[in-house]
Amino acid sequence: MARFASLVLDIPTRALTAPYDYAVPEELEGDVAVGCTVLVNFSGRPAVGYVVAVSDDAPEGVDPEKVKPLEQVLAPSAFCSAQARLGLWMAREYAAPLNACFRLLLPAGQTVKVTKGDNGWSLDGSVPDAPEDRWVALTEKGRDFVPRANALRQREVLEGLAEGPQRLADLAAVSPGARGAVTALEKKGVVTVSSSLKTGAVDETSLSSARAPRPRVLTQGQRDALSAIARAREAADGSVVLVDGVTGSGKTEVYLQAIEETLAQGRTAIVLVPEISLTAQTVGRFRGRFGDEVSILHSRLSTGERRQQWELARTGHSRVVVGARSALFAPLDNVGLIVVDEEHEQSYKQDQAPRYHARETAAELARLHGAALVLGSATPSMESLERCREGSWRGVPWVRASMPERPGSAVLPAVSVVDMREQFRDRNGSPLSAPLRKALLETHAAGEKSVLLLNRRGFASFLMCRDCGCVPTCPHCSTSLTYHERTRELACHTCGSRWPARAYPDPGTVCPSCGSRYLGAYGIGTQRVEDELRALLPGAPIVRMDADTTKAKGAHQKLLEEFDASPGAVLVGTQMIAKGLDFPDVTLVGVVNADTSLKLPDFRAAERTYGLLEQVAGRAGRGEKPGRVLIQTYWPTHPAITSVAQHNRAAFVRYEMAMRREADYPPFTRLGNVTVSSTNEGLAERVVTQVADELRAATAGRPGWRVLGPTDCLKAKAKDRYRRHVLVKAPLSADLGAVLAEACREVDSRGTSVAIDVDACDLM
DNA sequence: AGCACGCCGACT
């Protein structure tokens, strides 16, 4: 009986849209399975392929004469057939090249390059080093050890270890500088480092005794969420549970118990977290509960370490995989549960091909495995909320489990809004309003800490000529240049170019366009705020965190340590301070300019602003002392701002949903974006026009479809490439990726690059 | 991606 294998060929082109079939020679039958990497003769040349299906039946619709035998097996199976179907689905759903989708499924370090040796061809790529297997554990006396105030790294390590022993490699990957901290702690006798906890031959006694106990009591919300997840698992159809819980409501404990139940049924689990929240403590919580049954996949692991973690999952040694976006493709069999934490995070959308959304891809994988999908968030995406309201999406049930209570006694911070228009009328030209100044003084006087958030998204300092109105722009990009006062430079945030510059009242100032000397600086930068703070609070420790001060390796960490160790300090920074920051003695959070991101020409502007404010507001008063939040805005009536102030998310969601429905935006429609870029402006223009014409021809008369544009991208020129795009709105049931791919195939796009983005998040 | 097949201009 002859056998046949269906292969996805690793040839980088959109032209290959389907697998090709090859015969399996008898002598290779034992080695060929779904997930294998094989070598074939493809139109006279060697090509690498991945087996997506194996069958006893000859391929249909192919001349049997043409079916060639596959030549060699290059690597054993890396994925199962559910994952193979996921790869095929992604290629179609996201109009991505097939080979790019399948590369996601390969182990770290495997390349496509092959070289000819004595025994035929072999895959390039060195076999990864055996990764170190040193484990770090707290000693008895270490449990009571309190690190010095400024030893943030040590504290991070200890927080991670409090939940159970960890691999040194994991600690180091997740927390830079952990190696040093561990060495220091070992000297003090606080921790022990041993290689006795060999993977696969675990010292059960030391590990299980170190496992964190389950809390005895769950909140009503946690119990409800768990039973909803249990029902979803029983349905075995990819059912989704949205765990809608405020910060601190115990979502992680829900995940942990849901995973325990899944493992007890002999199935496996995948947990996705945003890269930024993959901290030592997060890893520790999972390790603490599941010991070495957990694999960690993280972009900061070395290739060898990642390969090792991957191999542990493939061989069944670990049945839980925790990691960022790409952990979704870990080689786990029989997946029963997938968790996507912070499901609203935009980082789940990949911004390079394949432009997949991890939440949507997780939903498809859950469906393919008959697993349950758990989405967690304190500010769920509009998509998830709407699907739960509808009760289903793509034929699969979606339910929302609400967890409003916080275990313990933490109280919500008092949020007040400062109307900056009044400040302007009162001749206060400072970026800090009178109420915020007062609050800063009080907080500092009490020896407590403040955090000031500068919402720089879509906003920065720039130079403008008062005479002719000209704003210097980048010659390589279409963006206006950002002015850096400290270094006296104009910088392009798109391509990174920098020029020395002078601003009024410097006597050397000259407007590049009209020669006037009234070229002045506008907008508020972190430097300006820092300067104001120094004037307001002379002698107070002020830490500034932005792209400039965190560029150096480890600078991020260092600045946080500095802030942590200084009583009465103020931290000034951009978005990056909103997430993951958890200092108990911060009692004041100020948002300097809440509304700049509201004005962006992006339909998700309000949602993002709301999310950011909600998140930053949660940073106040996490310890014993109550916190307060001051939000400065020129738009105090916008629901994204009033809803945060009133702790009324429902009001925001009601407003935002109405806007989206009105304007035909997601979650009520699908949105596709095709961007054509080229160094040749006319060529980009011609190609994008043809794409738009094809799309119009393909969708004419179909209800719910609209083709908008073409128009210049918001960044009309970037890195010397001209960029134009077409937007497509389609009904929720539409096969948007297939339609976009088909239209683009019809167009001769040589000399340009065409980026298809299905369910686009970033429309810049 | 490669490499065939295929139909129009300047050469032995």
Next chain:
DNA sequence: GTCGGCGTGCTC
């Protein structure tokens, strides 16, 4: 009359 341009299409 042929050699060669690279435009279109196929590869299990």
